Amino acid sequence: MALSFSLFDKSGADVRAFLSSLAPGFFVSVLIAVSAAFLSDHYGVPAMLMALLLGIAFHFLAEEGRCVEGIAFTSRTVLRIGVGLLGARISVELLMGLGLDLIGLVVAGVILTILFGWFGAKLLGRGWRFALLTGGSVAICGASAAMAIAAVLPRNEQSERNLIFTVLAVTMLSTIAMVAYPLIAQAFDLDDLSSGVFLGGTIHDVAQVVGAGFSVSEQTGETATLVKLIRVAMLAPVVLVLSLGIRHFVENADPGTKRPPLVPFFVLCFLAFAAINSIGLIPAAVSNFMGDLSRWALLIAIAAVGMKTSLRTMFDVGGQAIVLIVAETAFIGAFILVGIKILGA
Template sequence: MVSSIAAAGGLPKFLSGVGHGFLVSVVVAIAAQFLSEHYGAPAMLMALLLGIAFHFLAEEGVCKPGIEFTARTVLRFGVALLGARISVELMIGLGPQLIAVVIAGVIATILFGLLGARFLRRGWRFGLLTGGSVAICGASAAMAISAVLPKNEHSERNLIFTVLSVTVLSTVAMIVYPILTETFDFDHEISGVFLGGTIHDVAQVVGAGFSVSDQTGEVATLVKLIRVAMLAPVVLVISILVRRHAGNGLADGKRPPILPLFVVGFLAFATLNSLGLIPPAVSAAMASLSRWALLISIAAVGMKTSLKRILDVGGQAIILIVAETVFIALFVLTGVALLHH
């Protein structure tokens, strides 16, 4: 069997090309998951920080091609599998008004990010990246949006900064926001909408929601999945705009596809799940595989960027992403308050 694989040039070719860097990323991701399970630290944050510690592997040597492959291809595979968590039936149960508040919050936060970036004299790429990650689903959205944005010398640094920032802010929100729901005496549904509509990462939403009550946790998770569902249309719109600019000579020659393949995969899996064609056990397995793919890819992204470059991002970037976090919290809170009074 081994000889047949060798003759076909399959596994040996993979290992000699990108296997080393991929396996290193897997090991870092496993270590991050271990730290998360035993010490309560966010797995994405641990994968990122551990990856940064191994930056030297991405500079030269046998691991470099595999790290590039993992940060790009494995990332897109993980984002595509996220679609298996989405279904129309789940969303309908929340009601059109609350869904409208959540969707409006996503759009408004992205626009706020663009305006804030312009006000602080940051590039539009940075505004889209931070606004989209805060508005949709944290680190996963940051990596998906980064995949379709035109690259420049600051792209990797900005991605690392955004992933690091939204993960830290999401962890803080997981602790603080449940206290706010008790302070304002929200009922279970309002608490769930507030937590699911404002906290960045899915894991922190689940943690915050179920720390209040089971009902709050279920509503929060559902609301969060609606935000995750916005990932595909947002990436599609960005891709179309970037493609148009590429045609006008604002990007490096080659025009990106109008619909990236990983977005097609996301939409396909979401459609299949909405039609009930993906069994629950398979959907759960795909969600787990997606999470691992994203964890492995963020470890690789961490390896590609030095800590010094992250520190060069500046205080204005921190102000922007904190302002976006506060903005979406106030927006959703206001919307929910208006609907229930």
């Protein structure tokens, strides 16, 4: 009996030691995220962008000291928790309310943008990891998609730099689009419904979609948010397909590299929450709470990702990277706009 209690006490001590090693880095990430949210609420700047920039300013904390383990944990595990919780905002009934034609247009836009990014990266001499990261983030849901895709990509020495660049680029492009795209919709004489489809189908981040949509009209804002959720719903299947493809690629091309899991756990969580929400078992208040928790988890995680990256490395990304992500943004914008005109939405 004494031996059992001794083992239990030792196990408890190990757990406490583990948590205490993570706490400093985690709470620094939380503090940066709260500061970013404050700045966003009071000055209108995107919270993700502020969390990223503030995190980069505290890069020294991720190099050595008590915060290193907690920052690494937050940038990895808290990120996956945030992505998994996103599923609670998705339901089949919500998505089907838009109509099959427009759903097909949005889904095609996601797939073709990723393929465009793949071939564009080859033409510009960029690697396949960078192609999937930028293409997926532009096609699906900006910074959230970038972090989810980065979680299943095999890591190399450029992984953190590429993730930071992608998050920074899509956030800035989303902010520009929030202002410019309503003017484009007006120039093409789109009605409220079509404007909502255009804004929700092309702007990268959810917050900027909502801002752009409701700046036009209430119907446009509601439609834009709904269309954006269709793109968010594509996150799990896209990450799943990428994970399976990468698993096969890594196994055959580089046997010495650790293979990713067959199905990432956070993807299973996303799908499970979406399925439960689709059959009405998640009350609206709980769904909203889980959505808020997801946004906070992602904000905290991107603060940690920022701290792990040196600003010096951002200048090594190259002009081709900027050309690629701008071209992907232009491609999905043009594709959705042409599709709306063809469908007469």
